[in-house]
Amino acid sequence: MIKTLKANSIYRTIRKVVITGPIWAVLLGVFIIASVVTPDFLSLRNLTNILLQSSLNGMLAIGMTFLMINGYFDLSVGTAMGFCAVLTIGMQPYGLITAILAALVAGLAIGAINGLFVVKAKINAFVVTLAAFIGLRGLIFIYTGERSIVGQVDGFATFGMSEILGFPTLALLMLVFLVIAEFTLRKTGHGRNTYAIGGNAEAARNAGVPVERTTFINFMLCGLGAAIGGIFIASRMNAATPMLGWPDTNLKIIATVALGGTKLRGGFGSMIHTLGGLLTLAIISNSMDLLNVPSFYNRLSMGLILMLVVYIDAKFKPTAA
Amino acid sequence: MKKGMRNLFLLSVLLFVGMFAFAGGGGETKDDVITIGYAVFNVGIDSYETYHNENFIAECERQGVELIQLDAQGDIARQINQVENLMQKDPDVIVIWPVHGKAIVPVVKKAHDEGFKIVIANSPIDETGFDYITAYAGPDNTQEGRDAAEMMIEAFEKRGITGQKKVVELMGLPGYVTAIERSDGFQEVLAQHPDFTLLATEPTDWNREKATRAMEDLLVKYKDLQGVYVADDNLGIGALNALKEAGRAGEVIMTSACIFGEGYDAMKEGYIQGTCYQYSGLDAINTVKVAVKVAKGEEVDFLSTFESPKVTPDNMDDFKRPEY
Numbered sequence: 001m002i003k004t005l006k007a008n009s010i011y012r013t014i015r016k017v018v019i020t021g022p023i024w025a026v027l028l029g030v031f032i033i034a035s036v037v038t039p040d041f042l043s044l045r046n047l048t049n050i051l052l053q054s055s056l057n058g059m060l061a062i063g064m065t066f067l068m069i070n071g072y073f074d075l076s077v078g079t080a081m082g083f084c085a086v087l088t089i090g091m092q093p094y095g096l097i098t099a100i101l102a103a104l105v106a107g108l109a110i111g112a113i114n115g116l117f118v119v120k121a122k123i124n125a126f127v128v129t130l131a132a133f134i135g136l137r138g139l140i141f142i143y144t145g146e147r148s149i150v151g152q153v154d155g156f157a158t159f160g161m162s163e164i165l166g167f168p169t170l171a172l173l174m175l176v177f178l179v180i181a182e183f184t185l186r187k188t189g190h191g192r193n194t195y196a197i198g199g200n201a202e203a204a205r206n207a208g209v210p211v212e213r214t215t216f217i218n219f220m221l222c223g224l225g226a227a228i229g230g231i232f233i234a235s236r237m238n239a240a241t242p243m244l245g246w247p248d249t250n251l252k253i254i255a256t257v258a259l260g261g262t263k264l265r266g267g268f269g270s271m272i273h274t275l276g277g278l279l280t281l282a283i284i285s286n287s288m289d290l291l292n293v294p295s296f297y298n299r300l301s302m303g304l305i306l307m308l309v310v311y312i313d314a315k316f317k318p319t320a321a
Numbered sequence: 322m323k324k325g326m327r328n329l330f331l332l333s334v335l336l337f338v339g340m341f342a343f344a345g346g347g348g349e350t351k352d353d354v355i356t357i358g359y360a361v362f363n364v365g366i367d368s369y370e371t372y373h374n375e376n377f378i379a380e381c382e383r384q385g386v387e388l389i390q391l392d393a394q395g396d397i398a399r400q401i402n403q404v405e406n407l408m409q410k411d412p413d414v415i416v417i418w419p420v421h422g423k424a425i426v427p428v429v430k431k432a433h434d435e436g437f438k439i440v441i442a443n444s445p446i447d448e449t450g451f452d453y454i455t456a457y458a459g460p461d462n463t464q465e466g467r468d469a470a471e472m473m474i475e476a477f478e479k480r481g482i483t484g485q486k487k488v489v490e491l492m493g494l495p496g497y498v499t500a501i502e503r504s505d506g507f508q509e510v511l512a513q514h515p516d517f518t519l520l521a522t523e524p525t526d527w528n529r530e531k532a533t534r535a536m537e538d539l540l541v542k543y544k545d546l547q548g549v550y551v552a553d554d555n556l557g558i559g560a561l562n563a564l565k566e567a568g569r570a571g572e573v574i575m576t577s578a579c580i581f582g583e584g585y586d587a588m589k590e591g592y593i594q595g596t597c598y599q600y601s602g603l604d605a606i607n608t609v610k611v612a613v614k615v616a617k618g619e620e621v622d623f624l625s626t627f628e629s630p631k632v633t634p635d636n637m638d639d640f641k642r643p644e645y
Contacts, residue, residue, distance in 0.1 A: 040409045049409065053402045147495060147526075150423045150447075157427040233398055237424035241397055289406040292389045295399075 022312040023260050023276035026305060030280050034287040041287055044166075051171035054282035056081075056232045058174040058275070060253045061260075062181045063111075063225020065274045068257050069185070070218040071198040071266025072118065072125040076132035077226045078249025080110045082240075083136050084230030086144055089151045089240040096153045103234075104227045110136065111223020115216040137246060144242045151238035160235030170232050177228070182271035194218060198266025255306050256281055280305065355616045356387040357609070358412030360403045362420050362444070363395035368645025369581075369601045373443070376605035384613055397421045401428045408432055413616035414455075416608065418442040422498050426450040438615050442608045445498040451623075458611040459604060461626035462499050465578040465597040466506020468631050469550055472595025473576040474514060475633075477548070480574070488548035488574075489539050490522040491532050491556050500527075503552045503578045520546060525556050532559025540567045548574040554584025554596055561592050580632060585642045588634055598640050599629035 034041050060077050067074055074080075084103040091099035110132060117128040151157070162169045185191035193214045196204040205211045234240050260277030262269025281302060288298050364374045381388040389410050393400035397420040405428065407415055415437050419425040426449055429439055433453035441450075443459040477486055490507060493500030504522065511517050520543050523535040532551065539546060540563060549564075551557040557577045564570040576595035577584060587593045607627040614621045632640055 040411075043409065046406075046409045049402075049405050053405070056398065148421055148424065161427055161431055236401055237397060237421070237427055239397075239421060239424035241421055241424065243395070244398065285402075286406060289391050289403055290409060292391070295392045295394055 021261055021273050021276065022309055023273055023280060026259075026309060027276050027280045027283075030283050030305075034283050038287040038290045040290060046286070046290070048163075048166065048168055048171065050279070050282045050286050051175075052168035053286065054278045055168070055170040055174040056229050056236075057249075057253060057256060057282075058278050059177065059225050059229035059232060060249070061225075061256045061274050061278055062174075062178055062271060063222035064253050064257045065260070065262055065269055065271055066181070066185070066194060066218045066225075067222045068254070068262045068264065069198045069266055069269045070194050070215055071201065072215065072219070073129070073254050073264070074111075074114060074132075074219065074222045075126065075129040075250045076110065076114065076136055077129075077222060077253055078245035078247075079133050079136040079140070080107060080223055080226035080245075081230040081233065081249065082242075082244035082246065083110070083140050083143075084227040085234040085240040085244050086140055086149065086230075086242070088231050088234035089149050089238070090143060092152045092156075096156060100231055103231050104224065107223040107225075107227020107230070108220050109223070110226070111220035112216070114223070115219030118219065119212045119216050133250065140242050140244075144240070148239060148241040151234070154238070156235050157238035160232070160238070170235070174232075178271050178275060185271060190214060190217065195267055198263070198268070200267070252281075252302075255302065259306055259309050261309070354385065354387050355414075355613060356389065356410070356412040357381065357612050357616065358407035358410055358415045359388060359390040359442075360400055360407060360415070360417045361390060361392050362400075362418040364392050365394075372601040372643075372645050373605045376602040377609060380606045380609040384609065386609070386613060393420050395420060397424045400425065404428045404432060408435060408437060412437075414438045414440055414612045416440045416442050416458075416612050417446075419444055419446055423447040423449070426453070429453045440608070440612045440615055443604060445502070447498070455615045456611055456621045456623055456625045458608040458625045459627075460499075460579075460599045460629055461624070462502035462578070463506035463509075464626075465599065465629055466503040466508075467510045468506075468597050468629075469503075469576040469578045469595060470507045470510035472631055472633060473548055473550060473574060474510075474517070476574045476576065476594035482547065485516055485518060486548065487518050487520050487543065487546050488550060489520050489543065489546050490550045491525050491535055491552065491560055492522055493524075493552040493556070494526045495524045497527075500524075500552055507550050507578070525552070525559070527553070527555065529555055529559035532556040533562045536560040536563035537566070540564070540569070546573065548576075551575065551577045553577055553579035554581035554587070554593070557581075557593055557596075558583050558587065561587060564592075579629070580640075580643055582643045582645055585632075585637070585640075588632070588637055591634070595631060595633050597629040598632050600643060601645060603627050603629075 040046055060081060064074060064077060084107050087106050088099050088103045091102045114129055114132055117123050118125045164172055193209045196209050197211050197214055201211055233244060256277045257274050258264060259280060260273035284301050285298050364370055378388060389412060391403040391407065393403055400420045404417060415432055417425060417439065419441060422445060426447055429450050430453045432439055439454045441454050441457045445457055446454060492504045511519055521539060525532040525535055549560055551560055554577045557575055561570055564573055571591050575593050577593060578597050579599045580596045584593055584596055604627060611621050611625040
């Protein structure tokens with residue numbers, strides 16, 4: 001009898017965690033299993049590797065989280081990243097700073113164009129960003145002449161591989177951006193407006209929330225995330241290939257954010273939960289590599305986990321945003 | 322509701338355990354067994370690589386070598402991650418078939434700096450990475466280009482064509498080392514023969530349709546061209562389509578730097594006069610042998626290439642038709 005009571009209270013605690021952020025239970029499960037079955041998984045070096053490997057997708061996921069809480073998503077995020085990476089490399093003859101600025105401006109511009117079509121022309125975001133997804137790929141091919149391009153500033157790759165106190169610089173930067181993004185969501189008017197619009201756009205409009213401006217800014221933030229991700233990947237190899245981010249980076253990012261518990265319809269989610277989704281997928285990918293499992297299983301497991309989380313999501317409604 | 326939750330937990334546990342179940346025996350490595358960490362380009366991309374892979378695995382088994390193989394599926398970003406992950410497994414040697422010869426350099430440097438021995442397979446790494454690798458194991462692409470030029474010259478002699486001979490070249494992907502080397506080898510030999518004029522070198526990006534288009538254009542532009550050199554048989558088949566359209570197949574002499582099954586058939590039909598027998602299986606076995614030597618600390622040539630003999634209509638029956 002006592003045993004069952006105890007079991008029940010543990011069960012209740014677990015249940016609470018699962019409902020508020022199912023991703024943490026999943027992450028914990030994945031982490032434990034990975035540590036048990038994967039030799040070398042728990043080494044410090046490997047853990048920092050996982051963070052490094054999630055830094056690129058992390059930047060894209062941060063931007064996407066803003067947009068998804070707002071109630072939209074962006075299919076062009078992978079190609080936007082590719083385009084910005086190509087600019088980061090291709091513009092280096094004009095100086096590294098110019099190249100990085102060009103990539104950032106391009107990312108913002110892509111977001112702005114997507115945003116304009118969605119907000120002003122009222123065209124479905126799926127169609128708009130699908131068009132950008134295809135069109136940008138064409139632009140990448142035109143710009144690179146369908147070839148891989150190589151950077152001229154040799155120190156750039158050194159930066160991409162560098163560490164601060166044993167911690168990969170890119171991962172550190174991503175975490176800093178993530179904290180800033182979480183702060184923006186929680187503590188600023190823009191963040192509150194984003195939740196309000198995602199929750200109920202009509203009600204938000206009636207309450208005086210600048211729906212169009214907020215949505216437009218979130219599209220630009222998504223583009224900015226893609227640009228920083230593009231700069232990251234370019235610095236990892238000091239080169240860019242025309243196929244970067246093609247074909248399914250966009251879906252991987254949307255899956256990451258959804259896995260973190262952000263609602264596809266908007267109004268609910270957080271950067272910290274997105275980090276949970278990000279780490280879960282990174283750990284699976286990393287430990288499967290360490291276990292010498294063919295890459296296809298990676299995608300299979302990603303699909304399975306996403307289904308599980310979406311199932312929890314649909315079954316157990318969170319009580320508050 | 323409660324029952325639902327319990328089922329859900331059961332389901333999730335089953336999913337995770339299931340996911341990792343096939344990991345069973347994968348983990349442990351014995352100290353006395355050589356371990357090769359292999360970051361491969363893209364196993365499924367073409368038949369050459371698929372056969373390469375089968376032979377690579379078989380040769381590892383034959384030699385009693387433990388193989389940790391990760392497939393980048395053509396994604397350079399993924400390959401960089403995988404090389405980092407391989408370093409975690411502490412293999413005796415890391416073999417990389419680079420997705421991109423230049424972009425792989427930073428991570429190769431990182432592995433080298435941490436004391437790993439690296440062998441590059443099949444597609445050479447950019448020269449800036451030479452200091453960080455122990456060996457390159459793969460075909461001698463420059464020699465293949467030279468051989469193709471020699472077979473071209475012999476084919477002209479055999480047909481008794483005299484005077485100034487005009488030829489064109491369809492190269493692979495510009496900037497890709499294999500393509501550059503095959504082109505350089507061909508042009509090097511041709512330059513020693515003043516009776517040959519190279520009218521044009523067109524890039525095809527290894528793409529058969531592009532080879533067809535390029536050949537169509539060349540046939541219009543240079544009505545008197547007599548020969549075409551292609552960087553591999555795949556491009557040769559593309560060029561052949563254009564030659565057939567123009568009714569000049571078989572008349573225009575074609576040589577190639579790398580054999581494919583279809584090219585073998587085209588040679589049998591008299592459309593290709595020479596190619597190089599760069600056999601995928603040999604490539605793979607050579608790579609494993611070099612990697613094992615490197616792991617044991619034995620001396621290897623920096624360029625550990627394997628031979629790809631000349632194939633002409635006269636000796637082609639000595640060679641098996643490649644499966645790919």
